[in-house]
Amino acid sequence: MCLILFGFRAHRHFPLVVAANRDEHYSRPAAPAGFWADYPDIYAGRDLEKGGTWMGINTNGRFAAITNYREGLPGPVALRSRGELVSGFLTGENAAADFFSTAAQSANDYNPFSMIAGDLDALFFYSNRGNGVAPVTPGMHGLSNHLLDTPWPKVLAGTAVVAATRDLDDPDVISAMLFTQLVERTSAPDSELPDSGISRQRERELSPPFINGEHYGTRTATVLLVHASGDVFIHEKRFGPHGAPLGATARAFRLERARTITS
Numbered sequence: 602m603c604l605i606l607f608g609f610r611a612h613r614h615f616p617l618v619v620a621a622n623r624d625e626h627y628s629r630p631a632a633p634a635g636f637w638a639d640y641p642d643i644y645a646g647r648d649l650e651k652g653g654t655w656m657g658i659n660t661n662g663r664f665a666a667i668t669n670y671r672e673g674l675p676g677p678v679a680l681r682s683r684g685e686l687v688s689g690f691l692t693g694e695n696a697a698a699d700f701f702s703t704a705a706q707s708a709n710d711y712n713p714f715s716m717i718a719g720d721l722d723a724l725f726f727y728s729n730r731g732n733g734v735a736p737v738t739p740g741m742h743g744l745s746n747h748l749l750d751t752p753w754p755k756v757l758a759g760t761a762v763v764a765a766t767r768d769l770d771d772p773d774v775i776s777a778m779l780f781t782q783l784v785e786r787t788s789a790p791d792s793e794l795p796d797s798g799i800s801r802q803r804e805r806e807l808s809p810p811f812i813n814g815e816h817y818g819t820r821t822a823t824v825l826l827v828h829a830s831g832d833v834f835i836h837e838k839r840f841g842p843h844g845a846p847l848g849a850t851a852r853a854f855r856l857e858r859a860r861t862i863t864s
Contacts, residue, residue, distance in 0.1 A: 762779060823838075
């Protein structure tokens with residue numbers, strides 16, 4: 602997951618609004634978003650190589666999502682997969698602040714990451730490249746391959762679009778607006794590119810919300826809306842090399858009681 606745009610307790614109708622892209626090598630196998638057979642209260646995609654996930658929600662309202670933190674070229678493979686942190690929170694019962702405090706004790710077992718986790722009452726942020734566990738304040742936020750609200754161009758543009766949905770109440774209209782931003786492929790101007798330790802050309806290629814590569818790129822674009830009533834709307838679009846569409850899944854369920862509307 603390389604871009605997470607979200608509104609937390611700042612929308613008129615939806616206390617949680619999330620628009621997120623997962624960027625990954627196309628060769629890494631993954632299952633589409635759905636309810637897990639071994640944990641039927643979890644709705645998420647699944648990494649079939651290590652068993653974890655990049656973003657998910659459970660029917661108790663626990664939510665988590667993770668991005669990798671970019672600091673130059675990738676280093677050695679870590680002992681543990683970052684995706685297990687998300688699945689670990691979703692399958693557990695500890696409050697997010699306590700979960701992150703425990704995770705911090707083994708932070709060096711993972712490659713660099715930034716993660717948000719919590720529920721409709723409280724969200725927290727933690728990065729093993731940051732300064733500890735921090736509460737997420739109500740408002741519009743963005744997370745790419747750095748720390749929360751680092752003002753990269755796609756974070757700034759994306760949070761503005763999330764903010765523009767603040768007063769809307771139709772999930773389809775909100776989703777359409779957010780997907781338009783998630784599939785944007787225009788690179789940022791050179792003057793606005795971050796310096797994350799990679800080449801200038803690679804910074805250009807990774808600067809749009811949607812990464813359009815041959816071997817690596819945006820695999821899924823997901824919109825998640827949680828209404829104040831407890832109704833959850835989640836729509837995932839899947840892509841292959843050069844952004845080729847591979848299918849989509851849309852589901853709706855109420856926290857603690859699930860049902861399918863489309864598949």
